Amino acid sequence: MELASSVSSASFLMLVALMALAWLLKHANWYLYEIRLDEERRRSLPPGDLGWPFIGNMWSFLRAFKSGDPDSFMSSFINRFGRTGIYKAFMFGSPSVIVTMPEPCRRVLTDDEKFQPGWPVSTLKLIGKKSFIGISYEEHKRLRRLTAAPVNGHEALSLYIGYIEENVISALHKWSKMGQIEFVTELRKLTFRIIMYIFLSSESEPVMEALEREYTTLNHGVRAMAINLPGFAYHKALKARKKLVAIFQSIVEERRNQEETKVPAKKKDMMDALLEVEDENGRKLNDEEIIDVLLMYLNAGHESSGHIMMWATIFLQENQEFLQKAKEEQEEIVKKRPPAQKGLTLKEFRQMEYLSKVIDETLRVITFSLVVFREAKSDVRINGYTIPQGWKVLVWFRTVHLDPEIYPNPKKFDPSRWDGYTPKAGSFLPFGAGSRMCPGNDLAKLEIAIFLHHFLLNYRLERLNPGCATRYLPHPRPIDNCLARVRALSSPSV
Template sequence: MDLGFLALVLAVLLGTYVFLFGFLKKVNEWRYVSSLGEKKHSLPPGDMGWPMFGNMGSFLRAFRSKNPDTFIYDLVKRYGRTGIYKTYLFGSPSIIVSIPETCRKVLADDERFGLGYPVSTKQLTGKKSFHSIPNSEHKRLRRLTTAPINGHEALAMYIGYIEDIVINSLDEWASMKEPIELLKEMRKVAFKVITHIFVGSSAESILGTVEKHYTDLNYGLKSAAINIPGFAFYKALKARNTLVKILQGVLDERRSKSQVNDPNEKRGMVDLLMDIEDEHGQKLQDEDIIDLLLMFLLAGHESSAHAAMWAIIYLHDHPEILQKAKEEQDQILKKRPSTQKGLTLKDIREMNYLQKVIDETLRRTSLSFANFRQGFSPGYLIPKGWKVLVWNRGVHMDPEVYSNPKEFIPARWENHTPKAGSFLPFGAGSRICPGADLAKLEISIFLHYFLLNYKLEQIKPGGPMVYLPLPRPVDNCLAKVTKQRIIHFQTKEKEHSPLLYIEEAVTKTIGSHIPV
């Protein structure tokens, strides 16, 4: 074949590709931007990507690489550090915000911004979960459900129970000849705690049956809502249906046991949800209770399990920080009265350096890469109906907000109060994660006992990572846990029933509509 002709064919093909590429890249721009008329000139910089897929390709490439922050860094490089960019992600035209002040405004403004989670999240968590309900309903249900897990004073009732689980788990891990997957084991610890709080005596009967289903559910939460075998959403939807049946069984069991006055029966938040009445005397439907339980049991163990694992990894990667954290826990142990058995709320409040370690872990890991919102009313920069992605990870890894953001530096929190919108591990505003205090309490107790008595030996330190749905080592931190010294711990006696506190707290919140 004549080389000149071949060159001409290649040139035509290349030109056709460039033309189609440029044309297709403009389709979303025309569809979503041009329809705004003159207001399009007020939109922030950015591009809308490909038809149907938008910029999901760029997002997935970044989050499947070794450096997921290249996604937001690329926007900054292309359009400047404006902190606000237009794009098309998760099936919707969207605005990304990534500087503290803008993030704060979006998360604090319930009048102009509602929830904007992907279709997959809404379907998998249910219509009564906090991911789906409007602001007015959210305020009411939040008052009813978060009394037992909001504030350390409320959580003090659970310290002894958490200690029992942690101590027994650590002893079990250290006795194993084969390495454990630390993340998997931490999930079990955190799940035992949250099920105890919300399900009471029925917790033990469901622990062994739900763990795998929750893992499958979590992997589908922010996936494409494609209900076809082979897709994450399909598997997650099957997991949700199974979990709904299990939790319905819990409700049925609780109703049957409520007919028998058993003094040994431990009630949980589920019992109060079943009894609760609104101002019209209406009780929550089973479907609503199950959606709430499904969400709390999911959120109540994933974040704390991942954060505890990462704290241990970071500490062992930085021996000098590990030593300082150990010394603080030694001092707390030495100051403890001889008559005291186990930790107290006062002890935990004195773990000043450990709290810096935890905060730095939450910042560095950024377990939730974004919060999802949606504009209610037309605005100067954010059109009505567009999604708003508060890019938590972008804030936490911004060198102008945190110097050397990739470094693990607990000392950066010395005498430092984060500026509003600059520290978002649990979100912000009225929809801040209600389990934040519980998560930090669990992590503190776990680290206290781990630092005093145990050591981690990762099988593949620095191994490959995945960042979706949450950052974790591919091997779930495969490691040996070894005991450093033997100390016999005895947790303190529980002086009060945890449910007594729940009943008192919820009754104070909503008045006489709870028959207790």
């Protein structure tokens, strides 16, 4: 009897100890990050949950995005704390505030006096501390001024439109002869070829394949837990970055040698511009700065465009009434073309009003980049809550784009929702907003439109696994990479 009583008491004490330990662990982040704030700031923090020590809310984030229901992550905050549009959390190793409504999103993205880039250290190690996501406001403004015109300016787009169209026509013809392909993989190769030409004047297949392969590994580590151990995605991504830097270093050195030996370049490209630029004191960019800017641009310049081309094609094939309307618009553009004209013009691109709605709707539904990171430079009041100085601010685009109060039936692909509709500031953010908005947005839309123009007129897509699940990290895509056949139409329009 006494033995049984002793065992029971020991079990009870162990249970109490475990419960106490669990309570302490659950509240550890509160002690680490909230207790240091004065009482007024603690009281005015947004509602939310800082999660477990070190891990924070990352397990629930990764679980949601790997479950097939990524929106369950933010739904859990909304269900527990109400529709406040702003929540505290512990994400990517830092105390954070997540904003999910248009006005707070707009404020965070456009107020450079109060907010600065706040990307996780793990992401900076992958993308580069000298890339746009890591440099100061003044450095960013200078480099953006240098790089934006060659990518987005009217003259640049006019220059590249022929090259893009030539490669799209060639790729579609090749795919139609290949049989079964991974559609998104081939699209990414296409968009990578285009961005390589713009930035490096390179069309070397071996170089492109090597770079694109490493970028795929790099991107898988960007949204992963920052565990630098063999076998983990982040560890593989760091190794991929090392290989990418080595490749770019050799390209930079080769180009510098050409400058010294006065070897004439075939054409001026972005690499030439980065090598030549000087600040007001005559300082030029060093190799690390050039490589990080190149690494960032080449990644952003192909990844998003290729995926959006794929999803727009899938959505149109699944909705024949939208496909037919988009196709009729492209046929009308070709019909009005002067007989002597060869290929698309920027004027024709700007006449693609319905196709532009198709692209915008695809960007909204897919939300290729679900979040960007900022950091509060001082205490900031938003929606009646305080964001403490030094805390990260996560602008959660996905929740904004799928808000039923802004976009009724938000997960339905419906280009007609854009008829006569102008989104309010902060409610449509496919390329971000403010001074750090994606500098290649016009080029991306041009690429997507040219691809859809030729696809709609001359091809159709047959998916082999149309019901296959979607993987959401690092970006939304079918788990089979859209295994499909590209079929040429028997009676092509052009």
